[in-house]
Amino acid sequence: MDININKKIENPLLNRTEIHFDCIYQGEATPKVLDVKNRLVALLDVDKNLLVVSRIKPSYGEGKADGYAKLYDSEESLAKVEKEHVITKNTEKKEAEEEEAEE
Numbered sequence: 756m757d758i759n760i761n762k763k764i765e766n767p768l769l770n771r772t773e774i775h776f777d778c779i780y781q782g783e784a785t786p787k788v789l790d791v792k793n794r795l796v797a798l799l800d801v802d803k804n805l806l807v808v809s810r811i812k813p814s815y816g817e818g819k820a821d822g823y824a825k826l827y828d829s830e831e832s833l834a835k836v837e838k839e840h841v842i843t844k845n846t847e848k849k850e851a852e853e854e855e856a857e858e
Contacts, residue, residue: 760776762774769836770832771828776823777819777821777822782818788811805833807824807826807833809823
C-alpha cells in the first residue's frame with residue numbers, strides 16, 4: 756500500500772490541518788482505517804493520537820482510494836470537534852477496551 760499526499764490545508768479555526776491523499780493498493784483488499792492511519796503517522800512523523808482518518812473512498816475496480824484525514828494541534832481540540840464514533844473508529848481495539856474497562 757502506497758500513500759501519496761495531494762493537498763494539505765491549514766484550518767486555524769478548528770486548530771487542524773486537513774490532508775487529502777491517494778491510497779494505492781493494487782491487487783490487495785481495501786486497507787483498514789487503522790492501517791492507513793499508521794502509514795500516515797509514519798509518513799508525516801506526527802503523534803498518532805492527533806491524527807483522525809475521516810474517509811477512505813475506494814474507486815471501483817482500480818485498486819485506488821481517495822482519502823481525507825485531519826491532524827489536530829491538541830487532543831483537546833480533537834475531542835471538541837470530532838464525533839465519538841469517528842474517534843472510536845480511529846483507535847485500536849485494545850485501547851478502546853481498556854478505556855471502557857476503566858469506566
